[in-house]
Amino acid sequence: MPTKTLLQETQDLLIVGAGCSGLSLARELALRGYRGKVVLLDQRTAFSNDKTWSYWAKKESRWHQLAEHYWDSCEISLRGGHRQQCDFHAYDYCSLPADTFYQDACSLIDLGGYTVELGQTVQTIEAIDDPPAKFKVTTTGGKIFFAKQLIECNARYQSADYYQVFYGEEWLLHEPLPDWRRAGLMTELVSDEGGTEFIYWLALAPDRVLVEPTRFTQHIVDPEILQTKIEIWMTQYGLAPAQCIRHEAGVLPMGRVNSGHTSWPRAGLAAGALRASSGYGFLAMQHWAAATAEQWIRTGRLETVDTYHPSVRFLDALFIKVLINQPRLGGDILSQVARALPDDGFARFMAGEASVKDWLNVIMAMPKIPFIQALCQPRGFIN
Template sequence: MKYDYIFAGAGLASLMILDKMIDARLLDSKKVLLLDTNDKNDNDRTWCFWEEESGDLDDLVSKKWEKALFTNEKQTIDCLPDCSNYKMIESIRFYNYVLNKLKKYPEIIWKKEKFISFEDKKKEVIVKTNTENYTTSILFNSIFDASKIENNKKYPLLKQHFIGWFVKTTNPIFDANCATFMDFSIPQKGNTRFMYVLPFSETEALVEYTLFSPNLLQEGEYEEAISSYLKEKGATSFEIIKKEQGNIPMTVFPFWKSNSKNVLHIGTAGGWTKASTGYTFKNTIKQSERVVLLLKNLTIDFNKFHKPNRFSFYDKLFVGVLYKNNELGKKIFSNMFLKVKSKKILRFLDEKSNLKEELEIILACPKIPFIKALLNLL
């Protein structure tokens, strides 16, 4: 059977595109196939993002914070400008929201089959699963092949890797209205290491030990660091409610070169994760809106989807510096947040800043490592 659209993987990127397509009435009378072996009935991750005032997805937000701190052993600042909030969406709420909308479209089929490969035949795409072959006019592929970037010499690969504990302490040690973006007061051990804290009450929080570095740690090292951090913050005892862990690639590898007229790589597989931060959610919204605009055209060509900009160059510099000098992360972020107004930094990370703001941020960073990285790129 031939489909108008096939989505390989039913994660954030695929469901976000489908949600935007529904709103744009692009799925009426269309045959769509979703391929994913997971039912998406678990809360398997959380997405966080900063946003000014209200947003389109506020009904899905399970918690928001009016303050978000950057801290090291010498100084602490609030990173959120006035009228901004740091918001959290639990994945299960987003999955249910989109999947309930999809129920109104009987032509959308979900098959719990494993995506194996695809073959682009120019006029159609052949998609192979573990049980069957399908044809489609357009393939959206979100299946990430880590081998493409693990062994690539040209594009350095940093990893944002972490283990997080959802904890409940016996005594109050958290401020429920204040998240912590980065706490660099912990030992760096030659890397870029920080704590990320999302409090839900005075005694409940998600505490993540996070690194931006080329190599992973042994599991025990992450957990020992979290335990020590909680004790230093005054926790007399605590219970671990749930654990989570992640490994997000931070790379400027040109995933977009694998796109074709009829095939678009999306999500992490399409380079939609911002290389310098690992943040994906807001960029997925932006890229999904661009997909819908392209689908409205009479002639669709995903070769033209990628739009390079100067922020890709900044990301390349940042990843190159931290890859070679991983111990500089604390200094880089401290200089940025303590010397530049946080509103400008958040605009920069959202790729909405102007050249004057960007120059101010660049000049706040350690100059020699960035000059060397620039010369290497040139």
């Protein structure tokens, strides 16, 4: 039997998972001066630079200021075919190392007087009726926490309609890149029955590049199968790799996520925070965190707030449905989105800030029959 340390004090809010969504919520509560008792639990024993978040941000925005790298243009290209360059004006494509985000969030959380308990793997969550406590959380180490409100931000889900699988390596190069302020967001796009693959690359310094082969697919594969494509790509572009300094990999849900039913709210990846049509979600999670913190302070209620407009959810779901029905069309469809939305239009679309005109341009550029077929399909997942 594990020894139990009974933490009798009932927390106002318990956040299970101190990753992107959990920390973002606590950060927004602290920014608003919320003085309740907030505890975050996470299984990790320390924060590390475990990923880089990229997103489109307006030039004057806070998330632009916090980012470490920016690009004002990007490339999207079909393998052996059409090449599209987007030049941004009001936006930049930004990238933020995880350790910068964790430091920023933790220092605000500290100011809020909240507690981050690392090394706590949550084993069970129970809804209880023991006023004022409504939730009881037990960790694998036998610790027990009570809370009036709880939110699960631990990226736990069972399945999804569609996935993004990627394997990336950051390399130092022997020879500096001639024109290094460049980003290739979807290059070498190619599709087959298994899905759509592309190379995502970011030049981070004259002699440093992140190369990340990515696959959009209905079927999960081991990200490591993509690793060989890094060397092929570097050879093709005449890059001389010197040393691999970091790698990251992931299988992320796109489209509708099945996380099972709980009587408490969930957030982040497991609540469908990643945009179905792009796989991006960092800024959407920040908008969600701000709206949720606002709601909690104002009403004392913590409900799932969806920051995507229902029409965006609908169109994105339709898009995924076409990719599932006709996987070979993926590359063409993705490159047509870029062609239909030159420059800032593409940034607005990817940032979730598309205008009606942007949407109309995308809709007009799509192949009509596959989309009409997907719309007419009687048993679909589009609600």
